[in-house]
Amino acid sequence: DVKVTQSSRYLVKRTGEKVFLECVQDMDHENMFWYRQDPGLGLRLIYFSYDVKMKEKGDIPEGYSVSREKKERFSLILESASTNQTSMYLCASSPDRMQETQYFGPGTRLLVL
Amino acid sequence: EDQVTQSPEALRLQEGESSSLNCSYTVSGLRGLFWYRQDPGKGPEFLFTLYSAGEEKEKERLKATLTKKESFLHITAPKPEDSATYLCAVQVNSGYSTLTFGKGTMLLVSP
Numbered sequence: 001d002v003k004v005t006q007s008s009r010y011l012v013k014r015t016g017e018k019v020f021l022e023c024v025q026d027m028d029h030e031n032m033f034w035y036r037q038d039p040g041l042g043l044r045l046i047y048f049s050y051d052v053k054m055k056e057k058g059d060i061p062e063g064y065s066v067s068r069e070k071k072e073r074f075s076l077i078l079e080s081a082s083t084n085q086t087s088m089y090l091c092a093s094s095p096d097r098m099q100e101t102q103y104f105g106p107g108t109r110l111l112v113l
Numbered sequence: 114e115d116q117v118t119q120s121p122e123a124l125r126l127q128e129g130e131s132s133s134l135n136c137s138y139t140v141s142g143l144r145g146l147f148w149y150r151q152d153p154g155k156g157p158e159f160l161f162t163l164y165s166a167g168e169e170k171e172k173e174r175l176k177a178t179l180t181k182k183e184s185f186l187h188i189t190a191p192k193p194e195d196s197a198t199y200l201c202a203v204q205v206n207s208g209y210s211t212l213t214f215g216k217g218t219m220l221l222v223s224p
Contacts (some may be wrong), residue, residue: 105156
């Protein structure tokens with residue numbers, strides 16, 4: 001079974017704090033993705049990575065950065081958290097360009113006060 | 114711009130009452146269409162991938178079909194445990210394997 005894990009299920013942070021969300025997959029997948037999910041807006045892609053040290057902007061990258069130093073790990077960074085970044089954050093991975101089904105982690109619900 | 118529209122937004126069924134969820138899409142070139150199931154507070158769970166018009170896939174009480182403009186997720190004789198939000202996503206013929214998601218259909222099956 002594909003396993004995608006996220007470091008926290010729930011997180012509460014204060015405005016201005018630096019926030020790290022970690023994602024790890026155990027299936028040697030090449031591609032990894034970060035989404036946020038908000039009521040009425042659906043899933044929106046923040047950043048993705050198709051190789052170690054490579055990153056590409058998604059639809060809503062503003063206010064976020066990412067890091068992929070190892071193949072299995074993809075980190076999402078909120079440099080200075082704001083209340084409008086309160087959301088459900090979902091990480092996903094997919095094997096490669098020939099097998100493109102994305103498998104999701106359980107999500108991190110982030111509340112920024 | 115690629116667009117994915119799911120309907121209805123919400124659907125309430127009685128146990129055993131079959132129905133269909135719709136996913137219509139407008140894309141430049143479809144590489145694949147994906148269906149996911151999402152339970153409250155959890156990440157989406159992969160159900161099906163469809164690649165070409167006329168293709169069908171089945172899993173238990175679920176059957177997904179694809180035409181050139183839309184996909185249907187048919188639910189036959191649903192049970193309360195089928196209650197969830199069903200998400201549709203499309204992948205286009207471009208350099209990266211990203212998905213564009215619809216907003217989902219929330220299904221509630223009452224006993």
